[in-house]
Amino acid sequence: MPASDIMTIAQTGETILTRQTQAVVTFDQALVQLANNMIATMNAAHGVGIAAPQVFSNLAIFIMHSKPNSRYPGAPLTQATVVINPQIIAVSDEMETENEGCLSIAGQRLEVTRHKSITVRYQSLQGDSIEQQLDGFIARIFQHEFDHLQGITLLERVKMPELQYVNQADFPIPNQSYNNLHSPSLDGQGVSQ
Numbered sequence: 001m002p003a004s005d006i007m008t009i010a011q012t013g014e015t016i017l018t019r020q021t022q023a024v025v026t027f028d029q030a031l032v033q034l035a036n037n038m039i040a041t042m043n044a045a046h047g048v049g050i051a052a053p054q055v056f057s058n059l060a061i062f063i064m065h066s067k068p069n070s071r072y073p074g075a076p077l078t079q080a081t082v083v084i085n086p087q088i089i090a091v092s093d094e095m096e097t098e099n100e101g102c103l104s105i106a107g108q109r110l111e112v113t114r115h116k117s118i119t120v121r122y123q124s125l126q127g128d129s130i131e132q133q134l135d136g137f138i139a140r141i142f143q144h145e146f147d148h149l150q151g152i153t154l155l156e157r158v159k160m161p162e163l164q165y166v167n168q169a170d171f172p173i174p175n176q177s178y179n180n181l182h183s184p185s186l187d188g189q190g191v192s193q
């Protein structure tokens with residue numbers, strides 16, 4: 001594994017956080033380096049997830065790293081997972097509302113309602129297609145990071161009246177509007193994404 005660098009985390013107000021990302025089409029060493037840098041940056045900030053726009057990249061890639069915590073004591077302890085070109089292909093009717101934090105929104109936690117379970121498809125660093133069902137905390141991380149790839153942070157998400165996701169499968173979509181998106185909350189006990 002190449003050496004990794006800790007990158008600067010974009011804070012709210014940065015334009016990169018409001019832009020939709022572009023699909024990854026080249027699975028090369030530069031992508032591996034970006035993923036390694038994102039993991040190092042997330043770990044240094046004690047986060048459970050980080051998305052490319054947070055490190056000033058416009059690629060559709062994020063890291064999720066579920067760990068047990070006070071709000072989700074049963075959350076699986078996983079390795080950091082690299083998620084590329086994600087899609088949410090099915091969602092549960094059951095919703096959960098929890099506080100969420102974000103590495104790009106220092107010092108704020110907001111209640112966000114998310115689907116309790118989701119079925120997702122994404123690509124690995126090797127370009128392999130992976131399909132998984134995610135529940136609870138890890139589903140919440142995925143939904144939070146997925147939002148980042150759409151240029152949506154907690155600050156926008158909590159203003160959306162109902163939860164709806166635009167699939168990454170539709171990328172790249174120039175000038176996409178999110179006016180029809182709606183939603184509520186993420187997790188809350190000191191973990192930030």
Ligand SMILES: [Zn+2]
Nearest residue numbers: 102103104193
């Ligand atoms: Zn975030």
